[in-house]
Amino acid sequence: xxxxxxxxxxxxxxxxxxxxxxxxxxxxxxxxxxxxxxxxxxxxxxxxxxxxxxxxxxxxxxxxxxxxxxxxxxxxxxxxxxxxxxxxxxxxxxxxxxxxxxxxxxxxxxxxxx
Amino acid sequence: xxxxxxxxxxxxxxxxxxxxxxxxxxxxxxxxxxxxxxxxxxxxxxxxxxxxxxxxxxxxxxxxxxxxxxxxxxxxxxxxxxxxxxxxxxxxxxxxxxxxxxxxxxxxxxxxxxx
Numbered sequence: 001x002x003x004x005x006x007x008x009x010x011x012x013x014x015x016x017x018x019x020x021x022x023x024x025x026x027x028x029x030x031x032x033x034x035x036x037x038x039x040x041x042x043x044x045x046x047x048x049x050x051x052x053x054x055x056x057x058x059x060x061x062x063x064x065x066x067x068x069x070x071x072x073x074x075x076x077x078x079x080x081x082x083x084x085x086x087x088x089x090x091x092x093x094x095x096x097x098x099x100x101x102x103x104x105x106x107x108x109x110x111x112x113x114x
Numbered sequence: 115x116x117x118x119x120x121x122x123x124x125x126x127x128x129x130x131x132x133x134x135x136x137x138x139x140x141x142x143x144x145x146x147x148x149x150x151x152x153x154x155x156x157x158x159x160x161x162x163x164x165x166x167x168x169x170x171x172x173x174x175x176x177x178x179x180x181x182x183x184x185x186x187x188x189x190x191x192x193x194x195x196x197x198x199x200x201x202x203x204x205x206x207x208x209x210x211x212x213x214x215x216x217x218x219x220x221x222x223x224x225x226x227x228x229x
Contacts, residue, residue, distance in 0.1 A: 004157070033216065043204065043219040056214035090157055094215070100146050100165040100208075103217060105157035 001026060004106035006091050012112045018079040021109045025072050025093030031055075032074040033103060034066060037088040046089075049074055050096065078111075086113045116141045116209045120220035128228050133192040135223050137179075137205030140186065146208035147188045148217065149179055153201045161203075164188060175199070200227045 005024040013019050025032050034046040045058040049068035066076040072093075078085055088110050092103035117140045127133055139145055146165055150158040162173025169181045179190045188205060202224045206217040 006157075031215075035217075042221045043217075045216045045218075048214050048216060050213070056211060056216055058216070092158075096213075100163060102148060102160050102163050103158075104160070105150075107155070107157045 004091055004093050004104055006089075006106035006109050008109060009107065010110045010112075012114065013081050014114055015081055015083060017081050018077060019081060019111060020075055020077045021089055021091075021111075023074045023076075023091030023093075023106060025074070025091075026095075026104055029093035029095050029104070030072050031094050031096055032068055032072060033092045033094075034074070034076050035090045035092065036060075037090060037108070038086075043090075046076065081113045083113050085111065087111060116145065116207045116218050118205050118207050118218055118220040120205055120223050122223065123221065124224045124226065126226040126228060127195045129197055130194050133177075133190070133195045133199065133225065135190040135203050135205075135225070137188045137190065137220060138186050139188060139205075139207045141207055143210075146210075147179075147181065148206045148208070149173065149177070149188075149190050150204045150206060150219075151201045152204065152222075158204065161190070195225075195227045197227050197229065200225055 007022045031050045033048040048056040052068045063079045068074045088108045090108045092105045094101045119138045148163045149161040162171045164181045172178045202222045204222045205220040
């Protein structure tokens with residue numbers, strides 16, 4: 001079974017630009033979450049999507065947004081990039097309807113903002 | 115709010131030695147707890163999870179963790195370290211709200227294994 005797939009693996013952008021990251025969950029997983037990982041702040045929750053609806057949101061500015069498609073694939077978008085947005089962005093999926101279904105993570109997209 | 119504390123950021127052991135990575139949690143409800151491992155340039159891989167079924171949880175790669183409610187701890191251990199165990203380890207607690215579930219992670223512990 002294929003794992004969580006994130007594209008692209010690496011991105012370099014300039015301040016002020018916007019970026020879109022993509023995530024394909026494990027087949028059959030309908031919940032998709034996004035996390036930001038930085039050396040200073042560690043792993044922080046961005047948002048969770050289920051059935052094309054945002055179900056939970058972390059404490060990030062409105063420049064960070066996401067969406068989920070009917071096939072459960074998800075994208076996140078960051079507008080007006082700042083240097084501090086440089087991070088590893090991790091997508092995770094899990095199966096609904098199973099007690100304590102753990103998150104399965106992709107290998108992440110490394111975003112560098114210059 | 116749920117939280118996790120991993121004291122320190124680095125631990126170094128010799129190959130064949132005991133690995134002990136500490137994790138303390140704070141939770142207002144019976145917690146679901148997880149240990150994840152991250153190898154360089156990769157995502158997080160689940161090592162094991164605690165769901166209240168048993169206090170001693172066995173995971174992959176020879177790791178296990180013991181849930182101790184009285185100490186609010188969920189320490190990760192492995193009897194004999196291998197070079198391939200060198201990685202960063204994260205403890206996490208589940209923060210559940212309705213049907214949503216997010217993980218609150220500790221700061222992580224980088225494990226170095228010396229030959």
